[in-house]
Amino acid sequence: MTNTKGADGRSRARETVLAAGRGLALAVVSLPSAVLCLCLCLVSMALIPIGVGAFTTPYVVKGVRAYADRRRALAERWGGVRIPSAYRPVPETANPFRRTSALLRDPSTWRDLRWLPVDMTAGFLTALLPAVLVLYPLEGFALAAGLWRTMTAGPYGAYGPYWYGFVPVSDQATAFGAAALGAVILVAAPRFTGRALQVHFRLTEAMLAPGRAELAQRVRALTESRRDAVDTSAAELRRIERDLHDGAQARLVAMGMDLGTAEMLVDKNPEQAKELLAQARHSSAEALSELRDLVRGIHPPVLAERGLGDAVRALALRLPVTTEVSVDLGAGRADAPVESAAYFAVSELLTNAVKHSGADRIWVDLHHEAGRLRISVTDDGAGGAAIGAGSGLAGVERRLGTFDGVLAVSSPAGGPTMVTMEIPCVLS
């Protein structure tokens, strides 16, 4: 019985010290970091009217976001408080003014800004409290052990008694009083250190968690991308139906008629029957090749058989431009719809590069890291590609949007063009 009590006490003491240490670390880091971040943000934003701010703001905001994400991670690891991060992607390639204005329109930027002053005041205090609860009693004991002499002697004496909490320390007796108060605080500390730290993380959560308006906006975006996806797939089905009807189906009908006529003619006019049979065979070959093209347009055979990496390699082999493909997806495969979207996006980009860029070399890089499929297509062509209404790139962007994927284009006039895509997905 006493044993478990001892073990209990020890683990409790360890938790208390741990909370105090973490709180101290948080307090020491958060105060200067928050002050620095806030100052940089304010200065950078104040400089936007004269232009300089437009160049610095994206970097500052990105830094603040990285810092806030770090604190989110700590809140989860140390306090078990999960704070979702809901930043909109920073448009990497647009000009600085557009990037800055996109960042300033993102409510999460302003939420970060509101969080910083709270973090440097209330956040700092709640983080410091656990450490104070553990360290302050030590001062009480030190006073009783003799420190009171130093604190009340010499020049300090002129200011009257030394206050430890509400105990005025002026001699050994009152110093013992301070030690007693320290002991009381120390006994009470384990009850409060953990809670104080928890309060700190809850405060961070209250300031950093995305609000309802943002969630509503997210729902709107999802509704829109779902409608796009449904529209696209409906159009795709109509195209397939039309292709089948006008192509393979018509050829098979013609073939049937040829065979019927040949059957009738086989005795009367074997020569003509033979001709019709040859024509029927030709029709069947044509129908097959049309079906093959159709299938390739819906779901390329190599993609079904080998997955994204080899499908892109096979695609590269069919291009008239030398194309290097590097793949790092391990043995895993993404979900079929994601694979398919990624494949057709790459296919579109390669077609664009071949048709418009005048490049004589293309590089494709596929890899998966941190839960995202990253694909870049680079060519050494003339550049000048842009995402605009009606361009193929806008279509690719919409297609990726269905999977929360994003697309960035870097294509200065004179080249080279680099298109990067990111799709969140898991490999299995």
Added chain:
Amino acid sequence: MRVVLAEDLFLLRDGLVRLLEAYDFEITAAVESGPELERALAELEPDVAVVDVRLPPTHTDEGLQCALRARREKPGFPVLVLSQHVEQLYARELLADGQGGVGYLLKDRVFDAEQFVDAVRRVAAGGTAMDPQVIQQLLARRAAGDRPLGRITPRELEVLELMAQGRSNAAIAGQLVVTERAVAKHTSNIFAKLGLEVSDDDNRRVLAVLAYLDRGAAQTP
């Protein structure tokens, strides 16, 4: 000639069996899945295997993988791979070991029974039979990317195409309705323009052509 056949669609398998039997092949086994094919190849030791790329149980490229494994175990073991679609990627994998006795054809090629049977015989004898589609893709790519092919005349290109498919000079002469000597002249011109050494060995000749086209396509700056 003893043939092992692997094709999962019953109608096609049945048709292929009948076709090959009509041309006096001995079908030692007609199987419908990868594992069965593997067993048949190990136990029956056929002269040639005719294999569909996509086979159960995975319905991916199981047949191709079986064929490649069989050739790793028995280098040069003749395999003719059939597919609903042909991809350079797969053609390269089949040719990669540099041994003869491989074929890779679109399933439609069975429409022309004579040519199909000719391809099976050629593969069984250690030659190659590459689908015209693969060759055309290679040539188109090569022509777009590099100069030397530009100096080749249209007639020579036709000869090159047939040669790359694995045809002998006699067969090419028959197909183009010219004399064998004319074909021989074209081929020596082609070899000279491509910088290839003249060789009597049909199979080596094809591999040399393919390797050259391939390398050129990959290295074009």
